[in-house]
Amino acid sequence: MTSRREQTLTYALLGAFSLLALMPIAGIVLTALQEPGGGASFGEINGVHPGNLRRAWEDGNFGDYLASSAIVAAAVVAIATTVSILAGYAFGLMRFRGSQVLFYAFLLGLMIPTEAMIVPLYYDLRDLALTDTYWALILPQAGTSIAFGTFWMRAFFRTVPRSLVEAARIDGASSWLTLWRVLLPLARPAVLTMVVLIFMWTWNEFLLALVMVTDEGLRTAPLGLSFFLGRNQADLTLLAAGAVIVATPVVVLYAFLQRHFIRGMVSGAVKG
Amino acid sequence: MTQVAGRLGIARVPAALRRGGDRPPGEPGRVGYAYLLPAVLLVGAFTLAPLLHSVWLSFFEWDGITAGRWVGLANYGDLLSDRDQRVAFAHALVLVLFYSVLPVLIGLLLAGAVARTRVRGLTLFRVLIFLPQVVAMVVVAVMWRMIYDPNDGPLNATLRAVGLDGLAKSWLGDFGVALPAVGLIGTWVMYGLAMVLLTAGVQKIPRSLFDAARVDGAGPLREFFAVTLPALRGEVAVALTLTTISALRNFDLVYVTTKGGPGDATSVPAYQVYERAFSTGEVGAASAIGLTLAAIIFLLTFAITRLSERGAAR
Helix, strand or coil, X not given: CCCHHHHHHHHHHHHHHHHHHXXXXXXXXXXXXXXXXXXXXXXXXXXCCCHHHHHHHHCCCHHHHHHHHHHHHHHHHHHHHHHHHHHHHHHHHCCCCCHHHHHHHHHHHHHCCHHHHHHHHHHHHHHCCCCCCHHHHHHHHHHHHHHHHHHHHHHHXXXXXXXXXXXXXXXXXXXXXXHHHHHHHHHHHHHHHHHHHHHHHHHHCXXXXXXXXXXXXXXXXXXXXXXXXXXXXXXXXXXXXXXXXXXXXXXXXXXXXHHHHHHXXXXXXXXX | CCECCHHHHHHHHHHHHHCCCCCCCCCCCCHHHXXXXXXXXXXXXXXXXXXXXXXXXXXXXCCCCCCCEECCCHHHHHHHHCHHHHHHHXXXXXXXXXXXXXXXXXXXXXXXXXXXXXXXXXXHHHHHHHHHHHCCXXXXXHHHHHHHCCCCCHHHHHHHHCCCHHHCCCCCCCCCCHHHHHHHHXXXXXXHHHHHHHHHHHCCCCHHHHHHHHHCCCCHHHHHHHHHHHHCHHHHHHHHHHHHHHHHHCCHHHHHHCCCCCCCCCCCHHHHHHHHHHCCCCXXXXXXXXXXXXXXXXXXXXXXXXXXXXXXXX
């Protein structure tokens, strides 16, 4: 047994670092709710004025920015999830020539940082007249998400008991039916973790949107916030309200599915 | 957007291949190619092809508009000779201290404490401490600009309130302080990741090891260095890898807080890539910097994973 004093110290440490993580976030929420033009500084409590959020939503165009982000995120998640399940299935449970070489190619795709491909990506997509369209945001993020998702799903399919797949085959199920009817119900937690991570990465992506999009109507939430910052440096409450709006969807999802976020991110997946 | 798998990819793949006979079961034949086709097309077109194109571009001096001029490896030579680029990479190294070393130390402190007692509500602490990881970097940057605000930011206000007026300063505008100030934001974002990784590792250590250490009369410090730290070697390696990659790739935070300034006090490689490719018309140089960054990340990931594997085998 450890001493009472030590136990207290442990709780004090955990409490202090939790508070440190929470304080800036609580601060910006309180600031977003302050009385507009009330002269209060960051983190001070100065009433509860949800009107700031509406003002940012309407006048600051955050409604439009969130809509753009939602379109891009939904498309990337849908494409990447479907394609990754198929590819992970092939790598995890099938035998074919060249699978190792292909696997290394995917590994390379997984490790390339955006910074190393953003330059040619811009010029290639411009030549195809795809810059300043949602495709310029969807396709590259689908590509990187699939590189990740394929690994993720492959790791899952490797854990499936061999006997299950063999039993399905003896029963005459095709590989297609085996995947959707037998394996996918088992894969639900793994798929959910993958969906949550891809959604978060896509929602929070900044560099790609900054480079690919100049049309205001296509700005995603983080990009919109960075432009909003340029215009509204002085209006603390409005700026805080915008920032809160941008962060909220992912934070709410985290509140419900934190185990999936944490499990996914500590298993080695990272977005810089 | 890129996801780098520390454990998931690098650490597991070579082991899997080394086993040789690690053939997947079931379904022989060509149907596998059909399942792979969409993935191959999308990953090929949007990650591998740009990578190759980037290599090609890095051999040119090109402003993005007029015809480019072949310069061979000159852009890579500039990485060493050009002061701006050397400075940017040096700043990235400093940021590694803040993004990686400091968070892992905090994580070890918390993991060491958790190892010795049964903590009730650990899940809640974990969820709170991890929270900064899921907030968009642009939002984090906006938040910390407000905290660091020289006039009425809470940091300076607190310093003045406790009589340390001399320490109050323009955190993001001061040549000497801006880089550590940006780095500390990274520390704030990253220590949750380190803490969660390391406490998860602690829970896998057999209780009997702690009991044995205590029977031998080891105090908290001895116990930490003799039992906890060696057992966490793998988790420390993963935490160092993931956080170092984030440090090297840092773009959003610098762009929104300082734009590389004041002067070039917070200029980093990723920011140089953006600046050169899209404002100053040095597309070839930008490609060379991006590829060098990628190469450093590959090597580091590989080295840290190998080191921890060797340590674990000993």
